[in-house]
Amino acid sequence: MATSVKEVEAAVADVLPSNLEIARHTPRRPIGEIAAAMGLDQDYVEPYGHDVAKIDLTAMHALADRPRGKYVVVSAITPTPLGEGKTTTSIGLAQGFHHIARSAAVALRQPSMGPTLGIKGGAAGGGYSQVIPMERINLHLTGDIHAVSSAHNLLSAMIDNHLHHRRGVDLDPQQISWKRTMDINDRALRNIVTGLGSSADGFTRQSSFEITAASEVMAILALAHSLSDLRARLGRIVVGYTRSHQPVTAEDIGAAGAMTALLKDALKPNLLQTLEHTPALMHAGPFGNIAHGNSSIVADRIALRTSDYLITEAGFGADMGAERFFNIKCRASGMVPDAAVLVATVRGLKFHSGRFRVVPGRPLPEEMTAENPDDVYAGADNLRKQIDNIRAHGIAPVVAINVFPTDYASEHEAIRDVAEQAGARVALCTHVRDGGAGAAELAEAVAAAAEEPNRFEYLYPDDMHLDDKIKRIATRIYGAGGVEFSAEARRQIDSYQYQGYGDLPVCIAKTHLSLSADAGKQGAPTGWVLPVREVRLSAGAGFVYALCGEMRTMPGLGTDPAAAHIDIDENEQIVGLF
Amino acid sequence: MATSVKEVEAAVADVLPSNLEIARHTPRRPIGEIAAAMGLDQDYVEPYGHDVAKIDLTAMHALADRPRGKYVVVSAITPTPLGEGKTTTSIGLAQGFHHIARSAAVALRQPSMGPTLGIKGGAAGGGYSQVIPMERINLHLTGDIHAVSSAHNLLSAMIDNHLHHRRGVDLDPQQISWKRTMDINDRALRNIVTGLGSSADGFTRQSSFEITAASEVMAILALAHSLSDLRARLGRIVVGYTRSHQPVTAEDIGAAGAMTALLKDALKPNLLQTLEHTPALMHAGPFGNIAHGNSSIVADRIALRTSDYLITEAGFGADMGAERFFNIKCRASGMVPDAAVLVATVRGLKFHSGRFRVVPGRPLPEEMTAENPDDVYAGADNLRKQIDNIRAHGIAPVVAINVFPTDYASEHEAIRDVAEQAGARVALCTHVRDGGAGAAELAEAVAAAAEEPNRFEYLYPDDMHLDDKIKRIATRIYGAGGVEFSAEARRQIDSYQYQGYGDLPVCIAKTHLSLSADAGKQGAPTGWVLPVREVRLSAGAGFVYALCGEMRTMPGLGTDPAAAHIDIDENEQIVGLF
Structure with missing residues (x-):
């Protein structure tokens, strides 16, 4: 039995070819045609190869008078370790709108390259809901991640150069928080x-590398709304403290200007196409735990003026990616969402019954694939809670039932029943097997939801105290009974408040595999306490993040890494990447 | 007084605008037009932005029936620390051919980004002999250097992963020679x-980063003649040894296929244009000391079939870059050069008189800019020796006198006199001030030289013993009286011979500021002994390199790095980069 979401989805019908076969056998349109169909003048389109382009940021001004499309975020129930198909649903939905005679673009994060070389499988969707070309997506694309690494590591080198030459600000070597970065899994x-x-040969000190997706520069790239805003955010990065505990910024180090120059092209969103030749923007890829896990603001700003609908994916479950989409990304951009999709699966809700154990890389337990709507009902609290989490922000949720070949109609009915009871719209999706046609019903439901009166609101105001913001998210969204701050976390919060960072929103880094802070707890646990071990500052990105448990920011390679199976064949085609 | 070659050259006439002003005020042609003028079908041209393209390698086959142009390498006398203008001369000459109704392309190395952020000044030529757009050239261009870093560091991570999981070959942690890499100056x-x-968190060991230009992967990118050759070379990289001293390769580690996939696009040469809209290829940038310091074979292969002349620059003086061009690059490609240009300057030859001290970052000594042809004659041995070094390979040398505003006609005459006495053609060049028109005389001279009967020969045969190859280069090219091998170097040579690497050519890493191994010795020293401290293997690139003195492979930043002055202005233009 297939074990990854992509493999399972690709097997939706016995006859379904592999993702790679489908992608390679779909004729691509020149990327200029995709841009032209969006109404983008070719002056704003910089081709990068035949199939990918960057969109110049001046397009934002040129498009400002166009009507604004509807802004739709795609989130999910709390996923199993295999994932529930948010990316395929986002892509399928964007394709689906074209089947109901509306235009739509999809905006996604650019996948990190390191993990692609570590664990088999790309991040470009699956089946008949894919973005192409997948080789470009899964390797360097247009080099944005490398530009982030360069900007990050330039700052790192300038910090150590500062210590070496003993010049300028009195940076305390023991209080430097800025690391180095690389887009390779290297434990x-x-x-x-x-x-x-x-x-x-420099100042001797202990340090660390994190993967580029975990770099604050990546979060900044995603949250900047213009080049000058990027410049300002980079300058605000706090890299450490003086001996008298004053923050030292990238501006103080003199690095922010050069970092901006290094990121000038990276800030331009990347335009690609779906298998059905609808526009797909893939831009920025911040981590979903220590950062906000959403694609870029500039991509959304541009795409919203080119299409009736913009579908943007937010990482992990609605408690994580969607909460940050509302409270960090929309707060930074000032943009207002119109609807939210919650991807739900039969296997996901069965998982939340707590009756099964799902392990990545191993087959699903056999009992999980037997027809059993009761198991779905038993896990339905998670769906109810995530619907509620969307509603908490005044947005109308639409539940997308992502159909798997192992599902039964009775099980789909169970999901529909729960969702409708909770007042959400519901649609069955077979976009992996059927492409956009399989998401036309979802598109109709999303269109209806987006017409509801907009009551969007942030979960908390800017001026709420940082510890209250954390408590608000924990209790209102995660369902926690309370929050326990370590002594260090308390001290850090106090110092951020004192230093003037109290107005920032918060990003809570906890497991994405449970609404709680314990990955082993399925469903919608209540009465538990969120343990905040440490609180860190991303002053440039513009949020404070709370660490609840160990968050690894540099993955390792497994005993048999995917890279060992990647090669070129006799036709000079890449094999083994997917 | 200006102190860098670019500043001096830009000041050739008082009225000459800065490099940046000239570049920004020259209208660029769409890169597709440049390609079309080369006779490249647009199917082979992948645009990367409006001004840069990659050329698909299938163009090599499509062009195979075209007549082959003349292959011209540009080298120089032993340079002062300020450089003598090889890059401007290469660009000017290519532009110059168009002024005598011949087509010509120029092929250059891509500059390393790290140093651009460390020391002010780009690497795209100067005055009216530049390649544009300079912002792209000096920052990421099309990402090739980043792809090299990624491929290199993937191998590094897989090596440590091998140790961590204790699988496969019995790699000795104490005999690992493969480092990590980054394109940032970070001491x-x-x-x-x-x-x-x-x-x-992995196996604990001592390690190191080198700058990406020093990576063997960069040398491989430059020397591969096809994607499958790239694959084979990557597989042959020796990363270390087993406990029983058997070489362990990238193939053994299972990394070579994925490295090739990461480099698939990077192997396509980058096409840009000169200020006069002639084609400029900028591809690969291997170090000029521990590697061969020449741009890529694939760029040359393609460009040679598209133009009457291909001008390619070889790093440092003729004893370094040109010697390796002949004996490493041409040996790897099987391509035969037709002529060689030796750039000479008045100040360079005065420097070789040994009467002056030139320090980078400080003004030239005032006495050096007074009219004094005797000083030029006093340093002429260096020019004679470098002419001889070209002749040693059966190639006709052309001396290009790169005119500076501080020169006198009598001094130019002195250079002309020396060069003609040595049987070389000579031409005065004012390409920095006048663009291609200022190199038309040089183009005529090169055209004549290229018509001479071709007597090209390697300096040594493949099957010569490695130590004899080193001795041959040292005595025949550098003018050494002999070579002294350290005990370690002897042991290494013996082991490479034993392991079957004895057929490889050698690259000698010595100072580029003297024909000898002592940077303080000007002119053409004789009777000295080349001290070979260590000999290392680049089995993938396909050469052995001998270290004579300390070779730093990771630069540091200065007290006031260039990066601190780079920024974006209110028009969102990059400032301070040049």
Whole structure:
């Protein structure tokens, strides 16, 4: 039995070819045609190869007078370790709108390359709901992630250069929080000592690499709404403290201008196409735990003026990605969402019954694929809670039942029943098997939801105290009974408040596999306490993040990494990447 | 007084605008027009933005029946620390051919980004002999250097992963020679300890980062003649040894296929244009000391079939870049050069008189700019020797006198006199001030030289013993009296011979500021002994390199790095980069 969401989805029908076969056998349109269909003048379109383009940011001004499309975020129930198909649903839905005679674009995060080389499988959708070309998406695309790494590591080098030459601000070597970064899964770089050798070889200190998706620069790229805003955010990055505990910024180090120059092209969103030749923007890829896990604001700003609907995916379940979409991304952009999709699956709700154990890389338990709507009902609290989490922001939720070949109609009915009881719209989706046609029903439902009166509101105001913001998210969204701050977390919150960072929104880094902070707890646990171990500052990105449990920011490679199976064949085509 | 070659050249006439002003005020042609003028079908041209394109490698086959142009390498006398203008001369000459009704392309190395952020000044030529757009050239261009970093670091991560999981070959942790890489000047990464932390955080060992230009992967990118050749070379990289001293390759680690996939687009040469809209290929940038310092074979292969002349620059003086061009690059490609240009300057030859001290960042000594042809004659041995070094390979040399505003006609005459006495053609060049028109005389001279009967020969045969190859280069090209091998170097040579690497050519890493191994010795020193401290293997690139003195492969930033002055202005233009 197939074990990853992509494999399972690709097997929706026995006759379904592999993702790669489908993608390679779909003729691509020149990317200029895709842009032209969006009404983008070719002056704003910079081709990067035949199939990918960057959109110049001046397009934002040129498009400002166009009518604004509806803004739709795609989220999900709390996923199983295999994922529930948010990306395919986002792509399928965007394709689906074209089947009901509306135009739609999809905006996604760019996948990190490191993990692609670690765990088999790309991140470009699946079946007949894919973005192409997948080779470009899963490898360098237009180099944005590399530009982020360069900007990040330039700052790192300038910090150590500062210590080496003993100039300028009195940066305390023991209070430097800025690390180095690389888009490769390399566990040996998690804990390192740098600056060994002679006195000409730098200042000796302990340091670390994190994967580029975890870099604050990546979060900044996603949240900047213009080049000058990018410049300002980069300048605000706090890299450490002076001996007298004053924040030292990238501006103080003199790096922010050059970092902006390095990111000038990276800030332009990447335009690709779906298998049905609808526009797909893939831009920025911040982590979904220590960062907000949403694609870029500039991509959304541009795409919203080119289509009737913009579908944007938010990472993980609605408690994580959607909450940050509302409270971090929309707060930063000032943009107002019109509807939210919650992807739900039969296997996901069965998982939330707590009756099964799902392990990545292993087959699903056999009992899980037997017809059993009761198991679905038993896990339905998670869906109810995530519907409620969308409603908490005044937005109308639409439940998308992502159909798997192992499902039964009675089980779909169970999901529909729960969702309708909770007052949500519902639609069955077979977009993996059928492409956009399989998401036309969903598109209709989303269109109806987006017409409801907009009551969008943030979960908390800017001026709420940081610890109250954390409590608000924990209790209102996660269903926690309370929050327990470590002594260090308390001290950090106090100091951020004192330093003037109290107005920032918060991002809570907890497991994405449970509404609670314990990955082992399915459903919608209540009465538990969120343990906040540490609170950190992303002053440039513009949020404070609370660490609840261990968050690994540099993955490792497995015993048999995907990279060992990637090669080129005799036709010079890449094999083994997907 | 201006102190860098670019500043001096830009000041050739008082009225000459800055490089940046000239570049920004020259209208660019769409890159597709440049390609079309080369006779490249648009199917082979992948635009990367409006001004840059990659050329698909299938163009090599499509062009195979076209007549082959003349292959011209541009080298120089032993340079002062300020450089003598090889890049401007290469660009000017290519532009110059169009002024005598011949077509010509120029092929250059892509500049490393790290140093651009460290020391002010780009690497796209100067005055009216530039390649544009300089912002792209000096920052990411099309991402090739980042792809090299990714491929390199994937191999690094897979090596440490191998140690961590204790699988496969018996790699000895103490005999790993493969480092990590980054295109940033970061001295703190020269000597590091990786794999600290818990047992889940990898194997603890001492390691290092080098700048990406120093990566063997970069040398491989430059020397591969097809994607399958790239694949084979990557597989042959020796990363270390087993406990029983058997070489362990990237193939053994299982990384070569994925590295190739990561480099698939990077192997396509980048097409840009000169200020006069002639084609400029900028591709691969291997170091000029521990690697061969020449741009890519694939760029040359393609460009040679599209133009009457291909001008390619080889790093440093003729003893370094040109020698490796002949014996490493041409040996790898099987291509035969037709002529060689030696750039000479008045100040360069005065420097070789040994009467002056030239320090980068400080003004030239005042006495050096007074009219004094005797000083030029006093340094002429260096020019004679470098002419001889070209002749040693059976190629006709053309001396290009790169005119500076501080020169006198009598001094130019002195250079002309020396060069003609040595049987070389000579031409005065004012390409920095006048563009291609200022290199038309040089183009005529090169055209004549290229018509001479071709007597090209390698300096040594493949099957010569490695130590004899080193001796041959040292005595025949550098003018050394002999070579002294350290005990370690002897042991290494013996082991490479034994392991079957004895057929490889050699690259000698010595100072580029003297024909000798002592940067303080000007002119053409004789009777000295080349001290070979260590010999290393680049089995994938396909050469062995001998270290004579300390070769730094990771630069540092200065007290006031260029990056601190780079920014974007209110028009969102990059400032301070040049």
